[in-house]
Amino acid sequence: MTDAVRTHGLFKRYGPQVAVAGVELVVPSGSFAGLVGPNGAGKTTTLSMITGLLRPDGGTAEVDGFHVWRDPVEVKTRIGVLPEGLRLFERLSGRELLLYNGRLRGIPKAQVEERAAELLAVMDLTGAADKLVVDYSTGMRKKIGLAAALLHNPSVLFLDEPFEGVDPVSANTLTDVLRRFTASGSTVIFSSHVMDLVERLCDWVSVMSAGHIVAQGPLADVRGGRSLNQAFLELVGGPRDNGEGLTWLGANPR
Ligand SMILES: Nc1ncnc2c1ncn2[C@@H]1O[C@H](COP(=O)(O)OP(=O)(O)OP(=O)(O)O)[C@@H](O)[C@H]1O
Numbered sequence: 001m002t003d004a005v006r007t008h009g010l011f012k013r014y015g016p017q018v019a020v021a022g023v024e025l026v027v028p029s030g031s032f033a034g035l036v037g038p039n040g041a042g043k044t045t046t047l048s049m050i051t052g053l054l055r056p057d058g059g060t061a062e063v064d065g066f067h068v069w070r071d072p073v074e075v076k077t078r079i080g081v082l083p084e085g086l087r088l089f090e091r092l093s094g095r096e097l098l099l100y101n102g103r104l105r106g107i108p109k110a111q112v113e114e115r116a117a118e119l120l121a122v123m124d125l126t127g128a129a130d131k132l133v134v135d136y137s138t139g140m141r142k143k144i145g146l147a148a149a150l151l152h153n154p155s156v157l158f159l160d161e162p163f164e165g166v167d168p169v170s171a172n173t174l175t176d177v178l179r180r181f182t183a184s185g186s187t188v189i190f191s192s193h194v195m196d197l198v199e200r201l202c203d204w205v206s207v208m209s210a211g212h213i214v215a216q217g218p219l220a221d222v223r224g225g226r227s228l229n230q231a232f233l234e235l236v237g238g239p240r241d242n243g244e245g246l247t248w249l250g251a252n253p254r
Contacts, residue, residue: 002065004029004156004187005050009059012045019045021211022059027189027204029064032182034198035191036228037208038236043191044084044160046208051081051158063156080149084160086141090134094125094144097133098151105152112151119147122177124170138165146174150181157181159190163197175201195229209236 005027012020020042027033037043048054050061052068052075060067066074089097095116102112120126123143128136136144142162149157157178163171178188178201192198198205205222207215214235215222223231 001029003027003062004031005061005063005189007046007050007059007061010046010049010056010061011058012042012049012054012056018211020049020056023208023211023213025050025206025213026216027187027206029187030182030185031187031189031204032178032202033187033189033204033206034202035189035206035208036193036195036198036232037191039193041208041236042211043208047158047160047189047191048083051079051083052076053081053083077152078155080152080154080157082142082145082149082157082159082162086145088133088141088145088148091132093130093132094136094140094147095120095129097144098147101148102151107152115151116147119150122173123147124173139167139170142166143170143174146177150177154186156187156189159188161192162190163192163194195227195232199223199228207232207235 003026005025007023007025010020010023010025023042023046025046035043035047045054049056050063050068052072055069062068063075064078066078068075089100092100098116098119099112102116103109120129123146125140125143128140133141133144142165146162162174166174182188199219203219205216205219205228206213207222219228222228
């Protein structure tokens with residue numbers, strides 16, 4: 001079966017800073033995949049290049065076997081994206097946002113209305129459906145963003161830190177929806193810093209550090225009998241500073 005995502009030598013530099021240094025990312029179809037790595041490892045830059053939001057300086061990226069930069073329309077019809085720093089049309093209501101997205105995707109009006117109503121209900125947003133997005137909380141924004149990304153029933157869903165700022169109840173709602181999505185054979189790839197969550201949800205993990213993939217495979221293989229957190233610390237080198245220099249901290253004589 002074709003992998004959902006495959007990159008070869010994906011490379012991006014910002015001036016002198018190499019952000020992504022020849023990434024070979026593989027995610028098999030139907031996976032619930034986690035992309036983890038320390039701050040600045042290159043996760044967002046990698047996901048942005050795979051979803052066609054940022055042009056690579058080198059290498060290739062394929063989604064469902066289609067070349068992201070050569071076949072952009074094929075790829076964009078197949079993917080849903082919840083980017084970091086999600087920008088939404090703030091002056092639309094949640095319902096209008098979904099209807100607008102659906103129409104942009106070319107879905108017939110009646111079908112969009114039906115899907116939007118179902119997604120709003122599943123996300124527990126029916127009561128806020130006619131409220132303007134500008135007045136949504138952080139968690140509500142993530143949920144409406146996810147609903148918009150799912151509306152056209154993508155084959156591969158990319159989520160950049162989808163659980164950040166989301167309360168436990170909403171996080172459960174999001175995970176239920178995503179589990180249902182992957183159970184039907186679709187693929188989810190999400191970046192996160194929360195190892196417990198990745199360990200609980202994912203069956204495939206890619207670990208990035210300093211612009212490279214340093215480990216990748218089924219969750220059990222990457223863990224290698226350790227907790228994912230322990231494996232992660234060993235793979236990325238653990239804390240670089242143990243705080244020995246902070247002798248003044250907590251030494252307040254008052
Ligand atoms: N627009 C930009 N201009 C300059 N440097 C950038 C830009 N975007 C990212 N970088 C740099 O590229 C590197 C990778 O950043 P990226 O945001 O991809 O990492 P990340 O793994 O997503 O980090 P985090 O977990 O903190 O979100 C970092 O060193 C960052 O400073």
